[in-house]
Each structure stands twice: as structure tokens, then as C-alpha cells.
Amino acid sequence: MREATTPKERLRQILLLVGPGALWLLLFVLVPTLIMLVASLMSRGSLGQLVPPFGLHNYLRFFTDPLYIEIIARSLWIGLWATVFVVLLGYPLAFYIAQSRYKEVLLLLVVIPFFTNFLIRVYAWIVVFQREGLINAFITAFGLPPADLLPSTLAVYVATVYTYLPFFVLPLYATVERIDWRQLEAAYDLGARPLRAFWEAIFPQTIPGLFAGFLLVFIPAVGTFVIADLLGGGKITLVGNLIQLQFGSAQNWAFGSAVSMVLMGLVLFGLWLYARTQGEKGLDKLV
Amino acid sequence: MKRLLSLYAWLVFAFLYLPILVIVALSFNQSRFGVRFTGFTFDWYIRLFNNERILEYLTNTLIVAVVSTVVSTILGTLLAVGLVRFQFRWQEALRYLLYVPVVVPDVVMGISLLLLFDVVRDAIGWPQLSLFTIILAHISFQIAYVTLVVRARLMLLDPALEEAAKDLGATPWQTFREVTLPLIMPGVMAGALLAFSLSLDDFVVTFFTAGPGSTTLPLYIYSSVKLGVSPEIHALSSLMVGLTILILLLGTLFWRKRV
Numbered sequence: 001m002r003e004a005t006t007p008k009e010r011l012r013q014i015l016l017l018v019g020p021g022a023l024w025l026l027l028f029v030l031v032p033t034l035i036m037l038v039a040s041l042m043s044r045g046s047l048g049q050l051v052p053p054f055g056l057h058n059y060l061r062f063f064t065d066p067l068y069i070e071i072i073a074r075s076l077w078i079g080l081w082a083t084v085f086v087v088l089l090g091y092p093l094a095f096y097i098a099q100s101r102y103k104e105v106l107l108l109l110v111v112i113p114f115f116t117n118f119l120i121r122v123y124a125w126i127v128v129f130q131r132e133g134l135i136n137a138f139i140t141a142f143g144l145p146p147a148d149l150l151p152s153t154l155a156v157y158v159a160t161v162y163t164y165l166p167f168f169v170l171p172l173y174a175t176v177e178r179i180d181w182r183q184l185e186a187a188y189d190l191g192a193r194p195l196r197a198f199w200e201a202i203f204p205q206t207i208p209g210l211f212a213g214f215l216l217v218f219i220p221a222v223g224t225f226v227i228a229d230l231l232g233g234g235k236i237t238l239v240g241n242l243i244q245l246q247f248g249s250a251q252n253w254a255f256g257s258a259v260s261m262v263l264m265g266l267v268l269f270g271l272w273l274y275a276r277t278q279g280e281k282g283l284d285k286l287v
Numbered sequence: 288m289k290r291l292l293s294l295y296a297w298l299v300f301a302f303l304y305l306p307i308l309v310i311v312a313l314s315f316n317q318s319r320f321g322v323r324f325t326g327f328t329f330d331w332y333i334r335l336f337n338n339e340r341i342l343e344y345l346t347n348t349l350i351v352a353v354v355s356t357v358v359s360t361i362l363g364t365l366l367a368v369g370l371v372r373f374q375f376r377w378q379e380a381l382r383y384l385l386y387v388p389v390v391v392p393d394v395v396m397g398i399s400l401l402l403l404f405d406v407v408r409d410a411i412g413w414p415q416l417s418l419f420t421i422i423l424a425h426i427s428f429q430i431a432y433v434t435l436v437v438r439a440r441l442m443l444l445d446p447a448l449e450e451a452a453k454d455l456g457a458t459p460w461q462t463f464r465e466v467t468l469p470l471i472m473p474g475v476m477a478g479a480l481l482a483f484s485l486s487l488d489d490f491v492v493t494f495f496t497a498g499p500g501s502t503t504l505p506l507y508i509y510s511s512v513k514l515g516v517s518p519e520i521h522a523l524s525s526l527m528v529g530l531t532i533l534i535l536l537l538g539t540l541f542w543r544k545r546v
Contacts, residue, residue: 010373013459017369018381021362021430025384028427032399033387035406089299096296108539113303115484115531119508120524124306126516127313132321134309165303194288215390223392226490230512240394247398247495257402260395271390 033264040257048251058258068242072262075239078153079222082160086168086217087210089161094172094209098179107173114166122230125159126150129231151233159227164220168213175209215274219267239263307528314521331522341507341523347418348503351493352486355425360479362426363433368467370434371441372449385435388428397495400424404496416498424496425486432485433478440474480538484531 040058045051062068097106113121128134129149136146149155179202187197225240237245239259246256309322317326335341370378388396404420407413414420448470452462468475490505497506504527511520 014369014373014375017365017373018375021366021369021434022381022384024362024426024430025381028400028403028423029384029387032403035402036395036399039402089302092292093296093299096292108535109300109303111535112528112532113307115488115535116307117488117490117505117508117524117527117531119490119505119512120310120527121306123508123512123516123520123524124310126512127309127322127521128306130516134322137322162302162306165299219390220392223394225394226509230509240392243394243398247401253402256398260398264391264395267390267392271386 036257036260039254040261042254044252044254048253050253058255059262061255062258062262068259071237071242072239072266074236075222076266078156078160078236078238079218082157082164082221083168083214083218085157085161086165087214090165090168090172090213091206091210094169094176097169097173098176110166110169110173114170118163119226121163122159122227125155125162125231129155129158151231151235153232153236155231156228156236159231160221160224163224163227164217167216167220171212171216172206172209175206175212179205211274211277215270219270222266223263310521311525311528314518314525316518316521319518331518332526335519335522335526338519341504344502344504344507347501348487348505351418351421351425351503352483355422355429355486356479356483358422359426359429359433359482360475363430363478363482364437364471364475366430367434367437367441368463368471371438372446385431388431389435393428393489393491394495396428397424397492400427400492401495416496416501418501420496420498421493421501421503424492425489428489428492429482429485432481433475436478436481437471437474440471440477444470476541477538480534484534487527 039050041054041056042050043053043055043057093110097103097110100106126133129152130136131146131148131150133149135149140146181202183201183205184197187201192200222238223240225238225244228236228238228241229244239262243256243259243263246252246259250256312324313322314331315327315329316324317328317330318324370382400420400423401416404414404416408415414423444467449462449466452466453459457465488505490509493503493506494509497503504523508520508523511517
């Protein structure tokens with residue numbers, strides 16, 4: 001910036017540029033979070049509204065009831081396994097795309113499902129899994145009785161993996177593109193076998209992308225309520241379903257806010273761990 | 288080894304596209320139930336276009352997407368320029384605040400905004416849950432994405448270009464309009480495109496901030512899916528997938544021309 005700009009003029013420019021956006025984030029991101037915090041400390045009125053007394057009772061209820069501990073554990077468990085399967089499917093795919101002559105087209109093939117409406121992608125699996133669906137059409141064609149695949153945990157897993165796969169492939173691809181392949185040749189020259197060479201020379205270079213992709217899949221997979229709602233048929237309650245229930249038919253906004261705070265706390269804890277291992281810059285790269 | 292990788296990759300692509308292709312195929316199927324193809328028809332599309340409610344939901348969806356994209360693109364672009372070009376107090380805090388809508392699960396974002404609208408309505412009797420509140424909610428997560436995309440573009444720019452404009456006597460406004468803005472335009476367009484698709488795609492935040500009479504297409508799909516699958520929804524989904532592909536192709540072409 002030119003030195004001639006007076007401090008007052010500089011302040012005016014900053015306010016003009018940053019002011020509106022910052023104010024928006026303050027009003028619609030920070031303030032709602034604070035309201036949620038206060039609401040989580042309140043109680044449920046007779047009509048479901050938020051009333052005093054204030055206290056930690058909602059949190060106490062959440063952490064002392066095995067039912068809720070089970071729900072949060074199940075959400076983390078399903079999120080974790082879905083993420084593992086996403087990695088297994090997506091990791092080789094990113095390498096294949098990066099090495100292909102048609103990488104732009106292949107990349108577009110990953111981007112299209114990424115931008116396709118989330119509900120449509122979940123809905124598609126109902127069509128595949130339902131009683132008159134694609135899988136049962138195959139099974140019955142061989143003369144076997146149709147299977148009850150919906151609602152089921154299997155369907156929830158498949159749809160979760162399917163939904164978040166592109167979220168993993170895209171950041172990982174960005175890392176794979178930047179790989180220094182000379183290190184692989186060096187490993188070969190030093191007599192390493194292919195698998196060992198890959199593990200020692202290539203895999204470590206993909207760790208940042210692996211981490212970023214992991215978080216981009218794990219966090220939304222733990223928080224989702226739509227997939228379990230539509231494919232789990234109310235049989236599988238995840239933490240997202242619990243929150244939705246409190247703000248829907250259960251009409252307990254105070255408890256719902258407390259569960260949301262717990263979920264948010266888990267996410268922030270995960271990001272804090274990530275920032276510690278990847279350094280401050282890591283967060284920037286992530287998003 | 289290479290062959291194995293290629294086989295694996297194409298199986299994953301098949302996994303990505305099989306469900307979508309099934310829906311598109313069934314949208315042209317005469318039979319209302321099941322996946323057996325009994326004959327080709329455009330009936331479901333014709334029914335869809337004759338359904339006035341669907342047109343209303345489509346209009347709602349587009350109003351929300353267009354208005355929220357315009358506002359968030361302007362605010363996000365300004366914010367990105369301010370964050371990159373100036374150092375000021377609270378900058379660090381602002382950066383962290385920017386990450387919140389990106390990393391927090393959407394159900395948390397949705398209920399926190401519902402709480403906000405509820406508290407404000409209790410206090411001053413306004414706003415009712417409507418298209419207006421959906422738009423406010425969408426802008427709140429779009430801003431973050433636009434800012435991050437535009438900021439990435441800005442960081443690639445040579446600050447000397449702006450310095451040169453100033454040395455030649457341009458006012459800050461002229462510098463911004465005639466030098467900075469044209470240079471970051473690809474980033475701004477990419478940010479706007481992302482914001483637009485995020486809005487079209489959003490179900491969860493919309494679900495919590497919508498009121499009576501403000502049904503959008505994703506809300507409609509959700510409520511019909513809860514009742515069961517239908518060929519009309521197949522047709523609607525196929526059209527939306529087609530629209531997504533069209534937007535992406537246009538975006539790719541635009542991007543290539545500018546860079």
C-alpha cells in the first residue's frame with residue numbers, strides 16, 4: 001500500500017471492504033452459535049418453548065443416558081467405517097485420474113456426482129435397494145426370493161460412502177498431482193520392490209491430501225441425518241437424527257441445542273487435532 | 288499392475304454412475320412400479336411440466352439461489368480483498384469465523400439459524416420463516432465459500448499491478464474496479480458458481496429455515512420420497528442431474544477461456 005494513505009482513509013477502506021461480510025458472519029454465524037449455547041443451558045416449557053431455569057441438566061442427561069452415548073458412538077462408528085471405505089475406493093481412483101491422458105474428462109466425471117443434488121443421490125439408492133428395486137430384480141431373476149434390503153444398515157453405509165466419495169477424491173487428487181515421481185525412481189534405483197517403493201516414496205507424499213479428504217468425509221458423515229432417515233427407516237438413529245427429532249416432533253429445543261453443542265465440540269476437537277498435526281497452514285489447505 | 292488399477296478405477300466410476308443412470312432410465316419407463324423396462328415414454332416428463340406446484344417449487348428454488356448468490360458473491364469478494372490486502376486487528380478471529388460454516392455439520396448450522404430467527408421473531412414479531420429466511424441462511428454459508436475461492440485467486444496476483452495503478456494516479460476505487468476486479472474475475476465467477484450450486488443442492492439448512500409456502504425442490508423431493516418413489520420424481524431428478532451437467536460444462540468452458 002502507498003504510504004500517502006492516511007490512517008483514517010485506510011480504516012475507511014477496510015470498513016468498506018470487510019465491514020459488510022464481517023457483520024454478516026457475526027450476525028448469522030457467531031450470534032446463532034451463542035444463542036444455541038444459551039438455549040442448551042435452558043429448559044423445556046410445557047409447549048416446548050425455551051424457559052429458565054438455567055443449568056447443565058441437558059448435558060447431564062446426554063452424558064448419563066446410555067441410549068445417547070450409544071447414538072453418538074454409533075454415529076462415530078458408522079462415520080469412521082464409511083470413511084475407511086471411501087478411502088479404499090477413492091485412493092486408487094485419484095492415482096488413476098492423475099496418470100490418465102484424459103484426466104480433465106475423468107475429473108469432470110468425479111465433479112458431476114459431487115455437484116448433483118444430495119437428495120437425488122440418496123434417493124437413487126432407494127431405487128436400487130427397495131423391494132422392487134434393481135438388486136432384487138437381479139436376485140429374483142435367478143429364482144431366489146427377494147431380500148429385504150431397505151431399511152437397513154447396509155443401505156446407510158453404501159449411500160454414505162457413495163455420497164461422500166467425491167469429497168475425498170477431489171482434495172486427494174490435488175495432492176497426487178503434485179507428487180514428485182523422481183522419488184519413486186530413486187527408490188527403484190536403490191533396489192526397492194514396487195510395493196515397498198510405493199509405500200516409502202509415494203504414500204508419505206499423499207498424507208496431507210489423505211488427512212484433508214478424511215476430515216471432509218468424516219465430519220459430514222457423522223453429522224448427516226438425511227441418509228439414516230431415508231434409508232435406515234427410523235431404525236438407525238444417528239446424532240443428526242437425534243437433533244432433528246428434538247427440533248421436530250419431540251419439541252425439546254433446549255436438549256436439541258445441547259446435542260448440537262456436543263456435535264460441534266467433537267468437530268472442533270477433530271479440527272484442533274488436525275491443526276496440531278498439520279500446522280496452522282493445514283486449515284487453509286483443507287478448505 | 289496398471290491394468291488392475293484401470294479396472295478398479297472403472298468399477299468405482301460404475302459405482303458412481305450406476306444409481307444415477309438407473310433413475311434416468313426409469314424416468315422413461317412406462318411401468319409405474321419396479322425396475323423392469325416395459326416401454327419408452329415421455330409421460331412422466333409431461334406430467335411434471337403440467338404440475339403447477341412443481342413449477343412453483345422450481346421458481347422458489349431459483350429465487351433463493353439467484354438472490355443468495357448475488358449477495359454472497361458481492362460480500363464475499365469484498366471480504367476476500369480486504370483480508371488479503373490489509374492487515375488489521377481481529378483479522379485472525381475473522382478468519383476462524385470464516386471456517387465455521389465450512390466445517391460445522393449442516394444440521395447444526397440449520398438449527399442455530401432457526402433459533403436465531405425464532406429469538407428475533409419473539410422480540411420484534413419478524414421475520415416469519417419464508418423464502419426470505421432461507422435466503423438469509425444460504426448467504427451465511429455461501430459467503431465463506433466465495434471468500435475462500437476469491438482469496439485463493441487474489442493470493443496468486445502480483446501486488447505490483449495494483450501499486451502501478453496507484454502510482455499512475457488511480458484512486459483506490461479506480462484501482463479496484465479497473466485493475467483488481469478484472470484480474471480476479473475468474474475467481475469471482477468460480478465462487479459464484481460454487482455458491483449457486485451449494486444453494487440449489489442444500490436441503491438440511493433449508494429444511495430448518497423454511498416456512499409454509501416456501502417449499503423448494505429439495506424439500507419437495509424429500510417429502511415425496513418419504514411417501515415412496517415415483518416416476519415423476521425420477522423425471523424431476525433426471526432433469527436436475529442434466530441441469531447440473533450443463534452448468535458444469537458451461538463453467539469449465541468459461542474457466543478455460545479466462546485462464
